[in-house]
């Protein structure tokens with residue numbers, strides 16, 4: 054039996070071991086999509102205890118706790134509930150998470166950041182709590198920026214609304230002693246979600262950001278463009294869209310303007326009107342991304358906020374989402390083609406939360422490669438419910454079968470925790486194991502320079518060249 058999580062964790066053969074230790078492990082991290090708070094980076098937040106790091110914002114852990122029968126007050130907190138009680142409830146759930154990536158993530162985090170090699174459970178929870186907290190409370194070494202630097206991170210792209218001031222990104226840039234690039238990503242979901250309760254209040258925020266009234270559709274588009282320019286000046290090179298349901302409907306500028314006017318007057322719009330408005334506005338935005346040389350991420354098919362009782366109580370991103378199954382192939386191809394035919398298709402990364410769409414997406418993007426840009430169209434890394442060992446393998450295999458694995462821009466954390474950089478380690482081990490297996494089976498040459506170069510590119514080099522974060 055192999056020891057649990059030793060240095061060759063997930064590496065099942067000699068080639069995989071060499072690929073990981075000699076080529077992958079020391080590559081820097083370009084985390085081109087996450088949900089970290091730039092404010093916490095600027096403030097260099099410190100933590101009093103492990104619950105603050107682990108349980109204050111991690112909906113993956115919350116789901117596991119609920120499934121283990123833990124009461125909600127211990128999951129997301131409640132009157133009179135202490136941080137230790139919450140940690141103990143999580144620790145008791147950990148042994149049940151065997152087979153779930155949480156089991157690996159949690160133990161990797163304990164090992165890599167805190168040197169704790171014990172296997173967490175209910176019995177040793179008090180000891181581990183004390184050990185980790187003692188480290189977290191040291192004046193140096195465990196604050197947010199220390200964790201980032203320790204993880205060998207070169208770039209972090211946060212997720213930001215066009216109306217955001219980006220004040221913390223601007224401040225972080227001025228730090229003399231912190232050279233990691235913390236850049237915004239432009240995520241205009243609220244501009245597109247015309248039928249949601251967030252729409253009108255968000256228009257108000259946008260008005261504040263541009264300092265003028267958004268009285269009509271032209272006003273909206275010019276405000277969105279102005280914000281994109283501002284994001285660009287602040288170092289933004291990626292946009293992101295949550296397209297929970299992928300739709301496409303042609304619309305003229307006049308039609309889109311009329312639909313916007315209807316929503317602005319406080320009226321609901323029909324499903325078809327919503328599709329038209331979204332398509333027209335997204336096409337407009339994509340042209341801006343193309344002009345600015347940005348990469349556009351499309352996150353498709355999340356079914357969000359399924360549990361209305363809990364949504365009313367806790368809001369979004371609290372662990373009540375699942376995989377959507379609306380069709381993506383047809384609308385995606387029409388959307389990409391609409392940009393492509395005018396020569397305005399930006400670099401694009403597509404993700405579907407539905408793993409049955411891997412081949413649909415992987416083949417669709419192959420129809421839009423070109424323009425002399427290596428890997429211009431990317432099949433996004435295994436996202437959220439697919440961010441598992443099996444999910445990553447499926448994504449890597451689909452990509453290799455349909456396109457060019459050697460041009461893949463690799464992994465991201467998509468995370469809300471500063472300890473999640475171990476997810477890059479997890480991915481790198483899985484990648485090296487896959488390629489190592491191919492070599493051991495004689496399916497690819499056992500040429501370490503060739504395979505090691507491929508691994509390095511996927512871990513770091515491709516993302517470095519693709520996003521152009523340096524060209525600022």
Ligand SMILES: O=C[C@H](O)[C@@H](O)[C@@H](O)[C@H](O)C(=O)O
Nearest residue numbers: 088295352370437467468469
């Ligand atoms: O990994 C899961 C995530 O943090 C998830 O909450 C996000 O992917 C988010 O919904 C988004 O839309 O970007």
